[in-house]
Amino acid sequence: MTDERNFDRITRAWLDLMPDEAPDRTIAAVLQAVEMAPQVRSPRRWLTRRFPKMNRLSMVAAVAAAVVLAVGGGLWLTRSDGTNPGGPSPTPGPSASPSGAPPSAALGPEELQHPWLGEVVDAPDLPVGRDRSILQIGPSTLQLDIAQPEFLLSDNTAADPGVLRLVARNSTGACSPGDVGLYAWSLSPKGTQLQLTATEDACEARRAAFEGEWERSACRNPDNLCLGDLEAGTYRSEFIGPRLDEGEPWTANYGAFSYTVPDGWANTSDFPDNYVLMRGADYAVASDPKDGTKDLVEFYARPGIALQDETCEPQVKPDTGRSVDELIAHVTQHPGLAASMPQPITIDGHAGQMVDVSIAPSWTQRCPEVPDRILMLFTEVGRDMTGSGLEQTGLWRTDKMRIVLLDLGDGDVMLIDLLARDPANFDALIDEAMPIVESLTFK
Numbered sequence: 136m137t138d139e140r141n142f143d144r145i146t147r148a149w150l151d152l153m154p155d156e157a158p159d160r161t162i163a164a165v166l167q168a169v170e171m172a173p174q175v176r177s178p179r180r181w182l183t184r185r186f187p188k189m190n191r192l193s194m195v196a197a198v199a200a201a202v203v204l205a206v207g208g209g210l211w212l213t214r215s216d217g218t219n220p221g222g223p224s225p226t227p228g229p230s231a232s233p234s235g236a237p238p239s240a241a242l243g244p245e246e247l248q249h250p251w252l253g254e255v256v257d258a259p260d261l262p263v264g265r266d267r268s269i270l271q272i273g274p275s276t277l278q279l280d281i282a283q284p285e286f287l288l289s290d291n292t293a294a295d296p297g298v299l300r301l302v303a304r305n306s307t308g309a310c311s312p313g314d315v316g317l318y319a320w321s322l323s324p325k326g327t328q329l330q331l332t333a334t335e336d337a338c339e340a341r342r343a344a345f346e347g348e349w350e351r352s353a354c355r356n357p358d359n360l361c362l363g364d365l366e367a368g369t370y371r372s373e374f375i376g377p378r379l380d381e382g383e384p385w386t387a388n389y390g391a392f393s394y395t396v397p398d399g400w401a402n403t404s405d406f407p408d409n410y411v412l413m414r415g416a417d418y419a420v421a422s423d424p425k426d427g428t429k430d431l432v433e434f435y436a437r438p439g440i441a442l443q444d445e446t447c448e449p450q451v452k453p454d455t456g457r458s459v460d461e462l463i464a465h466v467t468q469h470p471g472l473a474a475s476m477p478q479p480i481t482i483d484g485h486a487g488q489m490v491d492v493s494i495a496p497s498w499t500q501r502c503p504e505v506p507d508r509i510l511m512l513f514t515e516v517g518r519d520m521t522g523s524g525l526e527q528t529g530l531w532r533t534d535k536m537r538i539v540l541l542d543l544g545d546g547d548v549m550l551i552d553l554l555a556r557d558p559a560n561f562d563a564l565i566d567e568a569m570p571i572v573e574s575l576t577f578k
Contacts, residue, residue: 246326247272250280250360251349252373254389258343260309262286266386267373269360270349277301279344287341289316297321298334301341308340316341325366327351354403361424362402364415369395369574370402375410377436377549377577381517388578392434395574408515410434412571431554432568433528438540438550439516440465441527447502449514449527457516459540459548463488466538471498471510480539483576487541493558494530507532513550528552535561539572 251270257263262281269280277299278288286307294300294317303314316336322329329349336342350370353363362370371390379385385407392410401418404411404425410433413421417429425431440462442452455461467474467490475491494510502509509531528550530536535558539551553568555561 246322247320247329248274250352251329252352252360252362252371252389253347253349256343256347258340260340261344267389268344269352270345276304277345283307287338287344289341299331301336301345303338303341308338308344310338310341314338314341316345318345323366323368325364327353327362327364327366327370328368355418361405361411364401364418365396365398367396367398369393372405372410372434374405374407375434375436376407377434377543378545378547379407379436380547381437390578392578393574393576394571396571400571408436408517412568414567428556430556430560430564431552432571433550433552433554435513435515435528435550435552436547437516438462438513438528438548441511441514441529443500443502443511443529447505447509447511447527451514451516457546457548459487459542462513462540462548462550463490463538466490466492466512469510469512471495471500480541482539482541482573485541485543485577487539489537489539491535491537491561492530493533493535505531512538530554533558537561537565537569543577 249272251272253268253270255265255268262283265281267281271278271280276288276290279286285305287310288304288307289301290304292300292302297319299318299320301316301318303310303312303316305312314337316338317334318336319332319334320329327350329351331345331347331349333342333346350362352360354361355363360373371393373389374387375391376385376388377391379388396412399415401413401415402411403413403418403421411425412432413426413429417426421429425433437457439451439457440455442450444450455465463477466472467477471494472492473495477488477490480487480489494508498510499508500510501507502511509529511527511529513529514527533556535555537553539553541549541551543549551572553564553572555564
């Protein structure tokens with residue numbers, strides 16, 4: 136018996152003994168905190184809508200793995216050879232007073248106190264090779280969150296309304312301590328997008344790094360860098376890599392795709408291989424970023440045809456292809472599916488096909504830990520980079536799903552699914568969500 140099997144057995148035994156309510160909340164909170172690590176380090180490789188019972192086991196495994204890694208004295212940060220398996224090392228947010236000095240005057244509007252995601256700018260005195268640009272705005276400080284600690288860390292002092300007066304606290308980025316910059320700021324009506332414009336700055340590196348447009352990260356857990364609730368507008372992904380090849384080292388890729396939403400939606404998850412949207416009202420009460428009780432719009436990279444056996448372990452079916460035509464044929468010819476006729480679709484110049492599916496009445500297969508019939512459709516192709524295991528996406532019980540498969544070129548395919556938990560709500564979901572899907576643009 137392998138270590139992985141032993142681990143599964145232990146976690147299942149723990150689940151059998153645990154209470155139903157408090158641990159789920161605890162697990163969800165810890166998991167959301169852990170989600171920051173794969174985005175900054177070696178990314179989590181999962182491709183799944185979470186099925187209720189199995190989801191709980193997956194969360195336990197992630198939490199237990201995080202505990203083991205934490206006990207390991209930082210071994211998760213680098214491999215044994217000292218190399219970095221992912222992107223830059225995570226850095227702490229700006230501290231109230233890292234040098235022991237009293238903090239400066241309060242930043243002002245509370246709505247600015249978030250991480251903000253933006254374009255990576257190349258400019259003199261800014262570190263080269265960065266794969267992300269995250270502006271951390273705290274109660275009294277601002278900084279660029281990168282591998283170098285406290286990079287461009289600046290105090291905010293009293294300023295006119297709509298103006299930030301920044302005073303450099305250290306000498307990073309060719310700034311000198313005490314360098315002053317004045318920045319006009321404005322927010323979109325509901326505070327999801329920020330515009331910073333330098334009116335003057337003695338530090339050109341800070342001007343280059345801070346000036347521009349930013350997207351608010353406002354997950355319910357602030358350690359998770361999804362965007363959270365969205366207002367009407369256009370947004371960009373940060374971490375998903377739809378053009379990343381199997382086995383290729385992962386890096387963040389801001390704007391890999393953009394999309395436009397009306398009011399009432401939320402981005403609940405952004406990982407190297409998946410991105411999830413949910414209605415805002417559902418997100419307010421959801422137990423998980425991919426809550427198995429809520430309607431979802433999910434975007435996946437590198438889908439392969441799932442092999443579903445009695446174990447339901449995530450496996451790609453041998454000798455199967457990964458083109459749009461081959462994946463659609465898998466869906467339409469699957470004996471366990473009731474499928475519509477595939478229809479062509481073109482999004483941002485990329486040809487694809489879409490089909491509506493539900494589980495056929497004759498399908499009775501189940502999976503361990505899941506009492507209801509379930510059908511696995513796709514498994515992410517690639518290697519498990521975090522030890523959390525490859526996972527799958529599919530349908531269970533009464534789900535109805537629209538599957539959209541797009542050919543991005545060079546062998547890259549993106550899977551998009553629009554999932555209605557209740558088939559009676561499927562048409563409403565399609566009416567609401569297809570305009571979002573059709574608004575996609577790819578970098």
